Amino acid sequence: MDTSAPDRRRGQILLAAAGGVLATVVGMAVGHLVAALVDPAASPVLAVGSTVIDLTPTPVKEWAVAQFGTADKPILIGSVLVVTLLLAAVAGVLARRRFAVGLVLLLVLVGVAGLLALLRPTAGPLDVVPALATALAGGGALWWFHRASVGAPAPADGTTGIDPDGDPDARRTTGPTRRGVLIASGVLAGTAVVAGSVGQWISTVRTRIGNIVLPKPAEAAPALPDGLDIPDLSPFRTPNDEFYRVDINLTVPVVDHESWTLTVDGDVENELTITWDELLDMDMVERDITMTCVSNDVGGQYVGAARWLGVPLKTILDRAGVGDRADQILSTAVDGFTISTPLDVATDGRDALVVVGMNGEPLPREHGFPVRLVIPGIYGYVGSTKWLTKLTLTTYDDDVAYWTERDWATDAPVKIASRIDVPKAATTVDPGTVVIAGVAWAQTRGIAKVEVQIDGGAWEEATLGPDAGVDYWRQWYYEWDASDSGNHAFTVRATDETGEVQTDVRMSPFPEGSSGYHTRAVMVS
Ligand SMILES: Nc1nc2c(c(=O)[nH]1)N[C@H]1C(S)=C(S)[C@@H](COP(=O)(O)O)O[C@H]1N2
Numbered sequence: 001m002d003t004s005a006p007d008r009r010r011g012q013i014l015l016a017a018a019g020g021v022l023a024t025v026v027g028m029a030v031g032h033l034v035a036a037l038v039d040p041a042a043s044p045v046l047a048v049g050s051t052v053i054d055l056t057p058t059p060v061k062e063w064a065v066a067q068f069g070t071a072d073k074p075i076l077i078g079s080v081l082v083v084t085l086l087l088a089a090v091a092g093v094l095a096r097r098r099f100a101v102g103l104v105l106l107l108v109l110v111g112v113a114g115l116l117a118l119l120r121p122t123a124g125p126l127d128v129v130p131a132l133a134t135a136l137a138g139g140g141a142l143w144w145f146h147r148a149s150v151g152a153p154a155p156a157d158g159t160t161g162i163d164p165d166g167d168p169d170a171r172r173t174t175g176p177t178r179r180g181v182l183i184a185s186g187v188l189a190g191t192a193v194v195a196g197s198v199g200q201w202i203s204t205v206r207t208r209i210g211n212i213v214l215p216k217p218a219e220a221a222p223a224l225p226d227g228l229d230i231p232d233l234s235p236f237r238t239p240n241d242e243f244y245r246v247d248i249n250l251t252v253p254v255v256d257h258e259s260w261t262l263t264v265d266g267d268v269e270n271e272l273t274i275t276w277d278e279l280l281d282m283d284m285v286e287r288d289i290t291m292t293c294v295s296n297d298v299g300g301q302y303v304g305a306a307r308w309l310g311v312p313l314k315t316i317l318d319r320a321g322v323g324d325r326a327d328q329i330l331s332t333a334v335d336g337f338t339i340s341t342p343l344d345v346a347t348d349g350r351d352a353l354v355v356v357g358m359n360g361e362p363l364p365r366e367h368g369f370p371v372r373l374v375i376p377g378i379y380g381y382v383g384s385t386k387w388l389t390k391l392t393l394t395t396y397d398d399d400v401a402y403w404t405e406r407d408w409a410t411d412a413p414v415k416i417a418s419r420i421d422v423p424k425a426a427t428t429v430d431p432g433t434v435v436i437a438g439v440a441w442a443q444t445r446g447i448a449k450v451e452v453q454i455d456g457g458a459w460e461e462a463t464l465g466p467d468a469g470v471d472y473w474r475q476w477y478y479e480w481d482a483s484d485s486g487n488h489a490f491t492v493r494a495t496d497e498t499g500e501v502q503t504d505v506r507m508s509p510f511p512e513g514s515s516g517y518h519t520r521a522v523m524v525s
């Protein structure tokens with residue numbers, strides 16, 4: 001085969017770049033496997049991603065959520081991977097001429113990831129192990145690939161080089177063979193796939209929640225009425241695996257309930273530490289509560305309704321005896337996240353709960369296993385601490401929490417909101433009766449009325465679905481006589497039981513929750 005020298009050079013550079021990428025992937029896969037054995041959250045790739053999330057300025061985060069919705073995290077991991085692999089390719093190319101230089105770049109890459117894994121709030125000393133494993137495996141793989149593709153240094157007898165035109169490869173003699181490169185690549189790729197998937201499998205198995213029997217509630221909620229059954233309308237109760245998830249973590253924190261404790265400290269008469277068994281021995285109540293994220297835009301999906309099982313927050317605070325200085329409950333979670341909640345919401349009679357069960361099951365890990373807070377009427381970031389470990393009674397003057405430090409509102413009651421689910425956006429519907437349907441919520445006040453406006457006409461009252469209390473959303477529907485073909489738009493608004501009408505003033509989620517009416521357009525034809 002006759003290839004020109006420049007062509008061959010280009011080929012070799014590409015090969016070297018591929019070697020760098022392969023070595024890095026092997027390193028990360030081995031690191032992931034070792035992390036699965038030591039501490040799944042210490043996986044170097046994930047540590048880099050979490051740090052990027054933490055350092056991303058709020059406007060960029062908002063933009064990412066707006067652009068990609070719940071896919072913001074996978075997209076973030078993806079971008080981190082792409083940048084890492086580009087640098088890895090550069091390391092491979094550098095290693096081709098000066099192995100040590102490429103190796104140093106590769107180790108810096110891995111070193112940064114390892115360091116970030118160690119700087120996580122939940123990191124322990126053992127978390128250095130996955131980082132070391134990544135470095136060893138990545139460095140070793142780079143070396144092997146290099147040996148296979150460039151060859152070993154020339155022996156002293158100075159036999160002919162393989163590249164006569166001054167390429168560094170000319171100094172090598174035990175020249176590379178296609179077969180050697182293929183074997184090295186194959187073995188390395190195989191190692192990466194096996195280590196990566198076994199690691200993933202081990203993490204999944206290790207983090208499964210075993211058999212936990214939750215206590216029967218001392219105060220059970222009445223049976224939830226059957227909701228409206230309209231295709232594409234949100235179900236009256238959101239199943240756990242469809243419940244929105246919002247938190248600062250790339251990997252779900254894994255907490256062992258047997259060793260979990262809840263500390264109550266700060267301005268209290270008796271500092272408390274409650275274990276899992278002690279918590280389960282306390283009287284539990286069951287409540288239907290709708291939760292909303294402050295980042296939910298008009299018409300957004302960051303809202304869900306579930307049946308929660310837990311101990312009233314007030315019971316626990318009363319045991320500790322709250323002092324008279326405190327005006328804030330600062331809660332701390334395993335992920336280092338903090339939430340500040342007005343003390344009032346624990347005492348004003350609403351169902352602020354320390355929760356262990358969601359829709360009849362232990363909390364899923366994604367939603368805060370083993371214990372979280374759920375407080376109706378305020379957005380998640382000021383009241384629904386997941387993976388809860390500590391409640392500190394303090395003041396707003398003394399302490400600031402994670403999102404308030406990042407300029408989100410200190411006080412954030414949920415705004416009245418309504419959403420159209422059906423028909424789906426930008427669809428074409430047949431002329432005749434068209435069912436418009438959705439959900440509306442105004443936690444702690446309850447929904448009294450939902451109205452629909454077609455093409456800017458009069459507000460028409462929609463029919464409400466069953467009522468499960470003021471803290472729970474209402475489904476609604478309206479039968480629209482769509483006789484005129486063409487484009488039509490409809491808008492929804494809700495009124496709460498105090499008579500307050502949802503505002504049409506359009507506001508973005510930052511800093512205290514979105515407002516404005518949800519509108520949808522369809523084509524009748
Ligand atoms: N520990 C912890 N708790 C947290 C968060 C978090 O990042 N870490 N995010 C909060 C936010 S912003 C919301 S909206 C709710 C979401 O709860 P969910 O994921 O169960 O829907 O959790 C809250 N609790």
Ligand SMILES: [Mo]
Binds near residue numbers: 246293294295
């Ligand atoms: Mo949120």
